[in-house]
Amino acid sequence: MGAEGHADGTVGKALDVLDMVASHGRPVRFSDLLAQADYPKATLYRLLQTLTHQGMVSLDPDTGTYALGVRLVRLAHAAWAQSSLAPIARPYLDELAEKTGETIHLAQMDLGQVLYVDKRNAARPVEMFAQAGKVGPAYCTGVGKAMLAYLPPDALEAALARQSFYRHTPHTLASREALLAELQAIRDRGHAWDREEHEAGIICCAVPIRSRQGRVMGALSVTSTTARTTLDALGAQAPMIKDIAAQIAAAAESWRFPEQA
Amino acid sequence: MGAEGHADGTVGKALDVLDMVASHGRPVRFSDLLAQADYPKATLYRLLQTLTHQGMVSLDPDTGTYALGVRLVRLAHAAWAQSSLAPIARPYLDELAEKTGETIHLAQMDLGQVLYVDKRNAARPVEMFAQAGKVGPAYCTGVGKAMLAYLPPDALEAALARQSFYRHTPHTLASREALLAELQAIRDRGHAWDREEHEAGIICCAVPIRSRQGRVMGALSVTSTTARTTLDALGAQAPMIKDIAAQIAAAAESWRFPEQA
DNA sequence: CCTTTGGTTTCACTATTTGAAACTTAGTCT
DNA sequence: AGACTAAGTTTCAAATAGTGAAACCAAAGG
Numbered sequence: 001m002g003a004e005g006h007a008d009g010t011v012g013k014a015l016d017v018l019d020m021v022a023s024h025g026r027p028v029r030f031s032d033l034l035a036q037a038d039y040p041k042a043t044l045y046r047l048l049q050t051l052t053h054q055g056m057v058s059l060d061p062d063t064g065t066y067a068l069g070v071r072l073v074r075l076a077h078a079a080w081a082q083s084s085l086a087p088i089a090r091p092y093l094d095e096l097a098e099k100t101g102e103t104i105h106l107a108q109m110d111l112g113q114v115l116y117v118d119k120r121n122a123a124r125p126v127e128m129f130a131q132a133g134k135v136g137p138a139y140c141t142g143v144g145k146a147m148l149a150y151l152p153p154d155a156l157e158a159a160l161a162r163q164s165f166y167r168h169t170p171h172t173l174a175s176r177e178a179l180l181a182e183l184q185a186i187r188d189r190g191h192a193w194d195r196e197e198h199e200a201g202i203i204c205c206a207v208p209i210r211s212r213q214g215r216v217m218g219a220l221s222v223t224s225t226t227a228r229t230t231l232d233a234l235g236a237q238a239p240m241i242k243d244i245a246a247q248i249a250a251a252a253e254s255w256r257f258p259e260q261a
Numbered sequence: 262m263g264a265e266g267h268a269d270g271t272v273g274k275a276l277d278v279l280d281m282v283a284s285h286g287r288p289v290r291f292s293d294l295l296a297q298a299d300y301p302k303a304t305l306y307r308l309l310q311t312l313t314h315q316g317m318v319s320l321d322p323d324t325g326t327y328a329l330g331v332r333l334v335r336l337a338h339a340a341w342a343q344s345s346l347a348p349i350a351r352p353y354l355d356e357l358a359e360k361t362g363e364t365i366h367l368a369q370m371d372l373g374q375v376l377y378v379d380k381r382n383a384a385r386p387v388e389m390f391a392q393a394g395k396v397g398p399a400y401c402t403g404v405g406k407a408m409l410a411y412l413p414p415d416a417l418e419a420a421l422a423r424q425s426f427y428r429h430t431p432h433t434l435a436s437r438e439a440l441l442a443e444l445q446a447i448r449d450r451g452h453a454w455d456r457e458e459h460e461a462g463i464i465c466c467a468v469p470i471r472s473r474q475g476r477v478m479g480a481l482s483v484t485s486t487t488a489r490t491t492l493d494a495l496g497a498q499a500p501m502i503k504d505i506a507a508q509i510a511a512a513a514e515s516w517r518f519p520e521q522a
Numbered sequence: 523c524c525t526t527t528g529g530t531t532t533c534a535c536t537a538t539t540t541g542a543a544a545c546t547t548a549g550t551c552t
Numbered sequence: 553a554g555a556c557t558a559a560g561t562t563t564c565a566a567a568t569a570g571t572g573a574a575a576c577c578a579a580a581g582g
Contacts, residue, residue: 009538011271011312013570014272022340022343027343029528030529031528040573042573043572045529045530046570050269050270050272051272053273062474067343068343070371072337073340073378073393074394075279075329076337076394079331079337081286082283082328083328083334110316111332133337133339215323300541303540303541303561303563307539
C-alpha cells in the first residue's frame with residue numbers, strides 16, 4: 001500500500017517505480033509491479049523500459065524479472081564518498097569503537113527514517129554494504145531521537161508525520177506526545193537514551209552531530225545490551241561520545257569549506 | 262567531456278544530471294553544473310529541483326551546493342542485497358581469500374566498465390563502501406577481460422566502443438586488435454591474466470562467472486604482486502578459482518530459481 | 523484448437539517539459 | 553553611495569514528451 005502523496009513529474013514516477021523494485025527482496029516480474037502500482041500497464045512498462053535502458057534496473061532476459069541495476073551501486077559509492085559525514089567520521093568511529101569496545105552506529109536522517117551510514121561491530125569485522133544502507137525507525141532508536149530532538153520545527157513536523165509509533169517493546173514511546181516530551185528531555189540532557197525501546201535487551205546512548213549553525217548532520221551512538229552493562233555505565237561515556245561527535249562535526253565542516261581566509 | 266549519446270526522455274536527463282553531481286568528488290554549485298552540462302539554465306535548475314525534492318541529491322542551504330542524497334545509499338543497499346551475485350558469493354570469497362591469502366575481487370560489467378561489487382583484502386579487513394562500488398577499465402584488468410571474452414557479439418561491440426585503450430603501462434593491450442586476440446586466447450585457456458597491464462607490479466588471474474546458459478554474470482580474480490609471486494604460481498591456482506566461480510554460479514542460479522520441480 | 527495469462531505495441535489526446543528572457547539578490551568595483 | 557556583475561530563480565507560450573485504453577502477440581494450459 002504505497003501511501004505516496006504526490007510524485008512530481010515523470011522523474012518522480014520513475015523513481016517511485018525504482019523504489020517499488022527495491023522494496024521486494026528479489027527480482028520481480030512485471031505483473032507483480034503492475035499489481036502493486038497504480039500506474040496503467042503501458043505507463044509502467046515504459047517507465048521500466050527507461051529505467052532498464054538507463055541501467056538503474058536490470059531485466060533478466062531468462063526469467064523476465066526486474067532487479068535493481070548495478071549503476072546504483074556505483075552511484076551509491078559516490079554518494080557515500082562525497083557525503084560530508086561518513087568518510088570523514090571513519091577514523092573517529094574506529095577510535096570510539098576501540099575505546100568503548102561496543103557497537104557504534106553512525107546515522108543520518110532520510111525522509112523521517114534513520115539511515116545507518118556506517119557501523120563498527122563489537123564482535124565481527126565491518127560489513128559495510130550488509131549493514132550500512134539499512135534503515136530503521138526514528139521514534140524508537142537512540143540515533144533517531146537524538147536527531148529529531150534538534151530538527152527545526154517544520155522538518156520535525158514532516159518527520160513526525162512519517163512515524164508509525166508501532167510498539168516494538170513495552171518501553172517503546174508509542175505516541176506523539178510521549179515522544180515530544182522525550183525530545184525535550186534529550187535537549188535538556190544533551191544526549192538520547194534507547195531504553196530497550198526498539199529491541200528488548202538492547203540499550204544505547206546517542207548524541208546528535210550538529211554543524212556550527214546548529215543544523216543536524218547526523219547522530220552517533222554506542223550500543224550495548226542489558227546483559228553486559230547498564231544505562232548509567234553507558235551514560236558515563238556520554239561526555240566522550242559528545243566530544244567525538246563535536247570533532248566529527250568540526251572535521252566535516254572544515255572539509256566542506258576548504259577555502260578559508 | 263561528457264560524450265553522452267542520447268539521453269532518453271526526461272528521466273534520462275535527470276539521471277544524467279545525477280551522474281554529473283556524482284562525478285565531482287565534492288558538493289558542486291549550480292554554476293559548475295551549468296558549465297559542464299549542455300542543458301539550458303532553467304532546465305538544469307528544474308531537474309535539480311526535482312532530484313532534490315526526491316531525495317536523490319541534497320542541497321546544502323548554507324553553501325548552495327548539491328551533493329548526492331542519502332536515498333541513493335538506501336537504494337544501493339537494496340541493489341547490492343538483491344543482486345544475484347554479491348550477497349551469495351560472500352562466503353565463497355571468504356573461502357578463496359583464506360585459501361590463497363591474496364586479494365580477491367568480485368566484479369560485474371556496467372556499461373563497458375568493470376564494477377567491483379565485493380572485495381577481500383589480503384592485509385586489512387573488508388572496507389566495503391570504500392572499495393566496492395568503484396569502477397575500473399575493462400580492457401586492461403583481469404576481471405574485465407574475463408568478462409569481455411564471453412560476452413555475446415553485440416554486447417562485446419558496445420563494450421569495446423566504450424574502451425579508452427589508454428596505455429597505463431608498457432604491457433597494456435592498447436588496441437582493439439590486440440585485445441580481440443587476447444580474448445580468443447582467454448577463451449582457449451579458460452582464464453584471463455593481468456600481466457601488469459593496469460598497474461606496474463600488479464598481476465592477477467581472473468575467471469568469468471557464467472550461468473548455465475552461458476551468460477556472463479560477473480568475474481572473480483585473485484590479485485598479487487610480482488614481488489610476492491609469479492604468473493605461473495598464480496596460474497596453478499586457476500583450477501581452484503574456476504571451481505569456486507562455478508560454485509558461485511550454481512548458487513546464484515538456484516537462488517534465482519527457488520521454485521523447482 | 524481454443525482460451526487464458528503475461529507481456530508488448532499503437533496512436534490520438536494532453537499534460538508536462540522546455541528555454542529565451544525577464545527578474546532578483548548578493549557581491550564588487552569606482 | 554551608486555553602478556556594475558555574477559549567480560540563482562521565476563515566467564509563460566510553444567513544443568515535445570508522456571499518457572493509457574485498447575489492440576496485439578506469444579506462450580502456456582486445457
